[in-house]
Amino acid sequence: MKSLKIGVCGVGNVGGAVLDNITNAPDIVRDNGGVNIEVSQVGARKGKSVVPFDLDVTTNLMDIAANSDIDVLVELIGGCDLAKDLVEESIRKGKNVVTANKALISTHGDELFQLAKDHGVQIGFEASVAGGTPVIKALREGLVANKVNWFAGILNGTTNYILSKMSDDNSSFEDALKEAQDLGLAESDPTMDVDGTDAAQKASILSALAFNTPFDFRSVSYEGIESVSSDDILYAEELGYSIKHIAYGSIEGDEVHVSAYPTFVSNDQLLSQVGQQMNALEISCDGIGSTVYYGPGAGPKPTASAVIADLVDIANGGWPETGSAGKKNKLLKEGKQEFSRYYNLEVKNEAGAIAKVSALFAASDISIEALIQKESKQTNQEQSHVPVIIITGPLSDLNALQMLENLGSVEEITNSVKQFRIHNAL
Numbered sequence: 001m002k003s004l005k006i007g008v009c010g011v012g013n014v015g016g017a018v019l020d021n022i023t024n025a026p027d028i029v030r031d032n033g034g035v036n037i038e039v040s041q042v043g044a045r046k047g048k049s050v051v052p053f054d055l056d057v058t059t060n061l062m063d064i065a066a067n068s069d070i071d072v073l074v075e076l077i078g079g080c081d082l083a084k085d086l087v088e089e090s091i092r093k094g095k096n097v098v099t100a101n102k103a104l105i106s107t108h109g110d111e112l113f114q115l116a117k118d119h120g121v122q123i124g125f126e127a128s129v130a131g132g133t134p135v136i137k138a139l140r141e142g143l144v145a146n147k148v149n150w151f152a153g154i155l156n157g158t159t160n161y162i163l164s165k166m167s168d169d170n171s172s173f174e175d176a177l178k179e180a181q182d183l184g185l186a187e188s189d190p191t192m193d194v195d196g197t198d199a200a201q202k203a204s205i206l207s208a209l210a211f212n213t214p215f216d217f218r219s220v221s222y223e224g225i226e227s228v229s230s231d232d233i234l235y236a237e238e239l240g241y242s243i244k245h246i247a248y249g250s251i252e253g254d255e256v257h258v259s260a261y262p263t264f265v266s267n268d269q270l271l272s273q274v275g276q277q278m279n280a281l282e283i284s285c286d287g288i289g290s291t292v293y294y295g296p297g298a299g300p301k302p303t304a305s306a307v308i309a310d311l312v313d314i315a316n317g318g319w320p321e322t323g324s325a326g327k328k329n330k331l332l333k334e335g336k337q338e339f340s341r342y343y344n345l346e347v348k349n350e351a352g353a354i355a356k357v358s359a360l361f362a363a364s365d366i367s368i369e370a371l372i373q374k375e376s377k378q379t380n381q382e383q384s385h386v387p388v389i390i391i392t393g394p395l396s397d398l399n400a401l402q403m404l405e406n407l408g409s410v411e412e413i414t415n416s417v418k419q420f421r422i423h424n425a426l
């Protein structure tokens with residue numbers, strides 16, 4: 001039986017679940033993974049009071065990086081400050097590292113993997129994307145024989161939960177967010193979930209594995225779900241779509257584009273069926289076509305499951321070098337990918353107004369696939385404006401934004417126009 005001595009840094013939601021699993025159910029990992037994992041030391045700045053097990057606890061987390069008795073440092077504190085110092089120092093001291101920290105990997109991955117390579121150690125980061133659903137393992141092991149053409153994923157459980165509640169129960173955005181927080185799905189500060197940063201960080205990690213790009217989340221273009229209204233959800237349903245926050249990556253030649261936006265997903269797509277806090281990732285490759293991975297994307301137990309899987313892998317010899325093979329492809333911010341689009345506008349209720357709007361689309365060489373005038377919500381006799389939904393043919397993000405700007409200068413349009421991508425069958 002192989003054995004592994006670990007030091008766990010951070011005893012929060014995930015750290016607590018890792019300790020709980022290893023301490024209370026060691027037989028499962030021994031039987032399934034053939035590894036005996038022993039917790040040599042725990043780093044908790046509040047000390048023993050937050051560690052409900054009889055373990056050696058230090059309040060100085062750097063002690064763990066320095067402890068020569070430890071094979072693997074498990075970083076579960078988050079952020080890029082102390083976490084980065086801990087990981088670097090551990091690697092320099094010849095330790096392997098396991099982390100759930102998507103912010104760290106998506107920002108500093110390249111330098112950390114180079115450092116690990118130089119010191120002959122490994123970094124496991126399965127828990128950084130899609131929690132308990134092994135998508136990293138799928139990309140770097142199961143699909144290693146295939147060229148990935150694109151991936152599309154729901155990578156943030158909180159936003160998926162909010163959009164599901166808005167759709168299933170007609171909840172407002174605010175009520176759905178509050179419920180997600182009450183259930184412990186959303187952070188007390190949910191900014192990085194709601195504004196799309198979390199999904200963008202995860203998408204950049206997937207890109208590094210799928211397309212051999214640098215780890216660089218700043219080259220991902222993204223938006224959050226704040227602009228999605230109940231009306232958009234209703235109109236989407238009427239048209240045969242669900243609104244999901246979709247991270248999308250694709251490669252053409254050596255150019256890779258990765259983005260994360262609220263997106264209309266047609267109901268014949270598997271991703272449209274992914275509700276509540278669940279995550280899903282579709283990966284399309286040459287030869288085998290699409291494979292889809294579905295499961296819990298966050299939460300202490302699913303995340304701990306991924307951390308422990310990495311530990312077992314390390315004990316069993318680890319993985320091929322991350323991102324080392326061949327040349328690096330370019331991760332470019334300016335998206336050339338073309339998507340059909342949904343535009344939501346309000347137009348003055350007067351003769352010729354809608355014709356003027358559709359003429360503007362035609363002048364920009366954008367085909368209109370559907371133009372639907374909705375019933376006005378105004379109750380007064382004189383309805384001054386009407387909602388209009390326009391579905392276009394495929395156009396790039398750049399052209400879609402240009403069109404938004406053009407629409408902004410039409411005096412017959414009375415709202416701030418919204419535009420979302422449409423993810424049709426590919």
Ligand SMILES: NC(=O)c1ccc[n+]([C@@H]2O[C@H](COP(=O)([O-])OP(=O)(O)OC[C@H]3O[C@@H](n4cnc5c(N)ncnc54)[C@H](OP(=O)(O)O)[C@@H]3O)[C@@H](O)[C@H]2O)c1
Nearest residue numbers: 010011012013014015045076077078082100101298299303
């Ligand atoms: N929660 C999830 O579902 C989930 C899913 C996937 C990935 N992750 C990732 O897992 C990591 C941990 O998340 P979490 O939810 O467990 O966070 P958490 O509950 O906030 O726990 C973080 C722990 O780290 C400690 N810590 C933070 N900064 C520290 C510092 N500068 N010095 C010493 N200790 C420090 C905290 O100590 P105090 O208690 O003293 O503040 C706390 O014990 C993050 O990278 C997160 O992105 C989480």
